[in-house]
Amino acid sequence: xxxxxxxxxxxxxxxxxxxxxxxxxxxxxxxxxxxxxxxxxxxxxxxxxxxxxxxxxxxxxxxxxxxxxxxxxxxxxxxxxxxxxxxxxxxxxxxxxxxxxxxxxxxxxxxxxxxxxxxxxxxxxxxxxxxxxxxxxxxxxxxxxxxxxxxxxxxxxxxxxxxxxxxxxxxxxxxxxxxxxxxxxxxxxxxxxxxxxxxxxxxxxxxxxxxxxxxxxxxxxxxxxxxxxxxxxxxxxxxxxxxxxxxxxxxxxxxxxxxxxxxxxxxxxxxxxxxxxxxxxxxxxxxxxxxxxxxxxxxxxxxxxxxxxxxxxxxxxxxxxxxxxxxxxxxxxxxxxxxxxxxxxxxxxxxxxxxxxxxxxxxxxxxxxxxxxxxxxxxxxxxxxxxxxxxxxxxxxxxxxxxxxxxxxxxxx
Amino acid sequence: xxxxxxxxxxxxxxxxxxxxxxxxxxxxxxxxxxxxxxxxxxxxxxxxxxxxxxxxxxxxxxxxxxxxxxxxxxxxxxxxxxxxxxxxxxxxxxxxxxxxxxxxxxxxxxxxxxxxxxxxxxxxxxxxxxxxxxxxxxxxxxxxxxxxxxxxxxxxxxxxxxxxxxxxxxxxxxxxxxxxxxxxxxxxxxxxxxxxxxxxxxxxxxxxxxxxxxxxxxxxxxxxxxxxxxxxxxxxxxxxxxxxxxxxxxxxxxxxxxxxxxxxxxxxxxxxxxxxxxxxxxxxxxxxxxxxxxxxxxxxxxxxxxxxxxxxxxxxxxxxxxxxxxxxxxxxxxxxxxxxxxxxxxxxxxxxxxxxxxxxxxxxxxxxxxxxxxxxxxxxxxxxxxxxxxxxxxxxxxxxxxxxxxxxxxxxx
Numbered sequence: 001x002x003x004x005x006x007x008x009x010x011x012x013x014x015x016x017x018x019x020x021x022x023x024x025x026x027x028x029x030x031x032x033x034x035x036x037x038x039x040x041x042x043x044x045x046x047x048x049x050x051x052x053x054x055x056x057x058x059x060x061x062x063x064x065x066x067x068x069x070x071x072x073x074x075x076x077x078x079x080x081x082x083x084x085x086x087x088x089x090x091x092x093x094x095x096x097x098x099x100x101x102x103x104x105x106x107x108x109x110x111x112x113x114x115x116x117x118x119x120x121x122x123x124x125x126x127x128x129x130x131x132x133x134x135x136x137x138x139x140x141x142x143x144x145x146x147x148x149x150x151x152x153x154x155x156x157x158x159x160x161x162x163x164x165x166x167x168x169x170x171x172x173x174x175x176x177x178x179x180x181x182x183x184x185x186x187x188x189x190x191x192x193x194x195x196x197x198x199x200x201x202x203x204x205x206x207x208x209x210x211x212x213x214x215x216x217x218x219x220x221x222x223x224x225x226x227x228x229x230x231x232x233x234x235x236x237x238x239x240x241x242x243x244x245x246x247x248x249x250x251x252x253x254x255x256x257x258x259x260x261x262x263x264x265x266x267x268x269x270x271x272x273x274x275x276x277x278x279x280x281x282x283x284x285x286x287x288x289x290x291x292x293x294x295x296x297x298x299x300x301x302x303x304x305x306x307x308x309x310x311x312x313x314x315x316x317x318x319x320x321x322x323x324x325x326x327x328x329x330x331x332x333x334x335x336x337x338x339x340x341x342x343x344x345x346x347x348x349x350x351x352x353x354x355x356x357x358x359x360x361x362x363x364x365x366x367x368x369x370x371x372x373x374x375x376x377x378x379x380x381x382x383x384x385x386x387x388x389x390x391x392x393x394x395x396x397x398x399x400x401x402x403x404x405x406x407x408x409x410x411x412x413x
Numbered sequence: 414x415x416x417x418x419x420x421x422x423x424x425x426x427x428x429x430x431x432x433x434x435x436x437x438x439x440x441x442x443x444x445x446x447x448x449x450x451x452x453x454x455x456x457x458x459x460x461x462x463x464x465x466x467x468x469x470x471x472x473x474x475x476x477x478x479x480x481x482x483x484x485x486x487x488x489x490x491x492x493x494x495x496x497x498x499x500x501x502x503x504x505x506x507x508x509x510x511x512x513x514x515x516x517x518x519x520x521x522x523x524x525x526x527x528x529x530x531x532x533x534x535x536x537x538x539x540x541x542x543x544x545x546x547x548x549x550x551x552x553x554x555x556x557x558x559x560x561x562x563x564x565x566x567x568x569x570x571x572x573x574x575x576x577x578x579x580x581x582x583x584x585x586x587x588x589x590x591x592x593x594x595x596x597x598x599x600x601x602x603x604x605x606x607x608x609x610x611x612x613x614x615x616x617x618x619x620x621x622x623x624x625x626x627x628x629x630x631x632x633x634x635x636x637x638x639x640x641x642x643x644x645x646x647x648x649x650x651x652x653x654x655x656x657x658x659x660x661x662x663x664x665x666x667x668x669x670x671x672x673x674x675x676x677x678x679x680x681x682x683x684x685x686x687x688x689x690x691x692x693x694x695x696x697x698x699x700x701x702x703x704x705x706x707x708x709x710x711x712x713x714x715x716x717x718x719x720x721x722x723x724x725x726x727x728x729x730x731x732x733x734x735x736x737x738x739x740x741x742x743x744x745x746x747x748x749x750x751x752x753x754x755x756x757x758x759x760x761x762x763x764x765x766x767x768x769x770x771x772x773x774x775x776x777x778x779x780x781x782x783x784x785x786x787x788x789x790x791x792x793x794x795x796x797x798x799x800x801x802x803x804x805x806x807x808x809x810x811x812x813x814x815x816x817x818x819x820x821x822x823x824x825x826x
Contacts, residue, residue, distance in 0.1 A: 073520065073609025080519060102524070103514045106493060106622050107486065111515070111603055114527040114659035150663040151670065186609060190524055191663075196486025196599060196624060198695055200666055209519050211609060233651030238644065240664045246527035247660035250563040250604075251653045253613055257564065282611060 045090030048083065048159040052093035053166060060098075067176040070214040072360065073184065077171035081163055081208040084192075085153045088202075094163050096170060099209065105194040109201050115191025116246035117146035120359045121312075122182040123168045123210075123413070125175045126403030131168055133411040134401045136161045138312045139187070146243040147189050151200035160187070164208055165413040171210055179402060180215030184360075216361040221386035223367035224356075226268040226280055227259035228339055230372075234269045234279065235307040242306050249282070256281060266356070268339075268369055271307060275339040278302050283356035283364060284314040287337055288379075288389050290350040296331050297352065299389065303334040313357040313397070316409070320396050325389070339371055346376045353387025354378040362397050363390040458503030461496065461572040465506035466579060473511075480589040483627040485773065486597065490584035494576055494621040497605075498566045501615075507576050509583060512622065518607040522614050528604025529659035530559035533772045534725075535595040536581045536623075536826070538588045539816030544581055546824040547814045549574045551725045552600070559656040560602050564613035573600070577621055578826040584623055592815060593628030597773075629774035634799035634807075636780035637769075639681040639693055640672035641752055643785075647682040647692060648720040655719050662695070669694060679769070681752075681782055684720060688752040691715050696769035696777060697727040700750055701792075701802050703763040709744050710765065712802065716747040726770040726810070729822070733809050738802070752784055759789045766800025767791040775810050776803040 058078045065075055080099045084092040109115045119139040124132045140157025148154050164185060168175075175183045187208045191201030232255045234248070235241020241248055259267040266281035277285055279302070287300045299321050302308045321332045345351040356364035365386040369376040380387060386394075399405040403412075471491045478488055493512050497505040522528045532552040537545045553570025561567050577598060581588075588596045600621045604614030645668045647661070648654020654661055672680040679694035690698055692715070700713045712734050715721045734745045758764040769777035778799040782789040793800060799807075812818040816825075 071608075071610075074607075076520065099519070101516045102519055103516050106512070106515050106601070106620055107489065107599075107624075111523060111529055111601060112531050112599070112659055113662035114529060115663045116524055116527060118525050149667060151666045184609070186520075186525070188519070188524060194487075195484075196597070197484075198662055198666065198669075200670065207519055211520075231651065233649060236646055236649035236652065238646035239649065239652075245660075245663070246525055247658075247663060249526035249611055250528045250658070250660060253564045253611065254562060256611075257613065 048091045048155045050159050050162045055096040058098035070212055072213050073211045077174045077210045081167040083206045085204040096167055107194045109193045110190040114247045115201050118188040119143045121185045124182045124401050125177050131172050131413045132403055135409045136411050149243050152189050152204050174212045184211045184213045223365040223385045224265035225368040226266050227264040228371040229255045229267045237306050276336045280356040283358035284311040287354050288352040289345040298331045300333045300337055317357050317393050343376045351379045355390040362394050365390045461504045461568045463572050463575045468509040471511035485626050486624045490587045490623045494580040496619045498617040509580055520607045522606045523603040527660045528614050531601040532556045534598045537595045537814050538590050544585050544826045545816055548822045549824050562656050565602050565617050587625045597624045597626045636778040636798045637678035638781040639679050640677035641784040642668045642680045650719055683752055689749045693769040696771035697724040700767050701765040702758040711744045713746045730770050730806050756789045764792045768803040775807045778803045
């Protein structure tokens with residue numbers, strides 16, 4: 001069946017280079033046959049196998065940087081995890097090798113058609129010196145969703161978690177031993193096929209690099225201010241805005257620069273005529289407000305309708321809110337919120353607090369939102385940099401991440 | 414001013430790595446000052462300068478492939494054009510070097526956030542042996558629009574055309590000397606910044622590679638059949654579907670595979686509840702039909718509303734139609750056409766022909782479109798592989814490309 005898979009791939013590639021190759025009845029039959037291949041056929045290709053891992057240690061270990069000098073994603077550890085995939089053979093033997101440049105043909109499809117997806121996750125050192133990951137199964141599941149959406153291969157998430165564990169343990173000296181510090185991990189999958197025909201990549205590379213990072217707010221929370229973007233749209237129903245594809249990121253930079261040029265730290269993405277609040281910069285957004293009719297406190301975020309990234313922190317905030325805030329009388333909802341609804345709540349004194357949620361900052365409190373020549377006040381007092389819910393969420397999640405609270409979300413390596 | 418630009422860039426980068434760095438009034442003032450920098454400031458950075466070109470010739474020239482064995486975008490010439498850019502210095506000296514792998518840090522932003530855009534253009538040999546480009550100014554203008562949308566640098570289009578000319582002349586032995594053959598050129602710009610912070614790249618690489626290609630339809634036209642895609646959306650208002658970004662391509666492969674799995678060579682992208690016809694695969698689409706009220710023949714394509722790629726072939730077809738078909742009684746329109754309108758025209762015998770338009774094929778005639786369990790017949794007779802307008806357009810455009818007809822669109826190197 002291996003060769004059958006190879007035929008299928010080759011056929012696909014040829015078809016995109018020259019679509020007309022596929023119009024005879026014979027080739028149509030081939031297509032149908034190819035696509036009726038069962039998953040069993042695919043499984044004959046080699047899966048990701050941690051037992052095949054080889055490790056080549058660096059001969060020039062790096063000096064550790066002073067923790068205070070760490071900049072997000074700028075310095076990396078001694079090694080990287082690297083796993084090739086080909087359509088003919090499946091996943092090759094995983095390798096841990098010294099951190100090094102990738103050498104790729106200039107026709108590689110990652111450079112032309114954005115065959116690339118990634119994850120952001122962190123490794124933490126607990127007070128016993130153990131290294132922990134946070135909900136790695138969520139990142140693995142999302143990376144598989146992302147890769148399959150752009151015709152890149154999928155993989156066994158538990159196998160990759162195990163391999164990441166080996167990598168992190170090897171480079172664990174880079175994880176600073178203090179609260180707020182961690183090792184940011186960047187699993188990335190790229191298409192490496194050397195051809196300009198637009199089609200499913202016949203080869204790919206899955207690699208993981210790691211960057212030691214300090215606390216997002218080194219001197220305590222600093223609330224940010226946002227500019228609501230009404231001239232550009234991040235995502236659309238039927239699009240790929242819910243996947244962690246490279247494609248979703250480059251187009252976001254200009255609106256962020258625009259917002260920054262007017263003194264706002266991030267832009268707020270709205271959607272549609274209704275101006276639904278979707279995301280902030282590259283984070284999910286949470287709004288805490290009192291219900292207009294009932295006065296009940298509500299924690300609200302946009303629903304997963306295909307335009308919202310399925311954030312791991314978003315999911316964690318929702319779960320903790322349902323477990324720990326609902327008993328205190330809060331309602332928790334995934335529903336669409338119009339920007340005008342938020343502005344009205346602010347005006348009527350019902351807006352409690354607003355915060356972004358993502359892996360880098362956990363939560364990021366919002367002070368003001370610029371919207372149609374208004375400056376919407378998001379409920380923080382002047383001398384306050386974070387609201388109560390944001391503070392609680394950060395503490396709850398960090399306690400789990402650093403193992404102060406034993407919790408099934410924390411994964412000890 | 415050079416260092417000012419550098420400060421601005423560094424500031425931007427820092428801000429995206431840690432947005433909170435930008436909340437003091439002082440930094441807000443810096444932002445404002447930075448963004449009020451005039452283009453004059455930017456112009457102090459080095460521009461693209463063809464006079465600085467250096468050429469390193471290969472010592473291992475490739476053997477030419479037999480023309481009949483050429484596959485689109487699979488084999489490349491001996492050399493490539495390569496030009497680095499940095500935010501501190503602008504464009505570095507252009508280089509023609511032997512075709513070679515790119516060596517990039519695994520944190521380079523092209524691998525993570527799709528900082529990449531490209532062009533497709535061709536060089537043709539005329540019957541005097543002269544090498545010609547087709548409307549290169551259009552490709553240069555579009556590449557600048559694409560790059561600036563994702564915070565990559567812009568460049569002087571005439572300078573790059575000149576450099577491409579030098580490259581093509583050096584490798585002109587790869588251009589097969591026959592009608593339908595050409596050298597496909599792929600100018601590509603990627604962000605090379607080595608950091609995981611999402612922000613404007615501080616460094617970039619502009620490179621051009623070239624692949625000799627044969628005729629799209631080696632044995633004459635072959636009409637293709639399409640499947641209308643109603644479950645995925647290629648582009649949307651306020652998005653980037655009108656730019657030639659890598660980001661627009663990887664997400665298109667799955668719908669194409671879906672269509673292929675049911676025996677259709679390409680998918681047809683519809684948009685919105687109205688199911689407007691937008692593009693076919695990676696081509697623009699033209700519809701020739703008789704007006705329901707007046708019976709006048711109309712050639713129609715989707716307007717440039719931000720969701721349609723501004724195809725050079727699209728523009729050429731429109732211009733030639735206005736010049737040569739309108740005097741014959743045709744109307745030419747850029748307007749939205751609903752899929753139901755096309756199906757109705759087919760049913761009423763008013764649909765004359767349908768064809769895709771793009772650099773690879775020039776025109777690509779369409780036989781049938783699968784749409785809501787109907788199979789819409791696009792007007793070709795059973796033994797016909799192309800309609801009259803598609804045939805005429807291909808001949809007109811090829812005559813200009815190969816220099817049989819002297820025309821300002823043809824650019825002799």
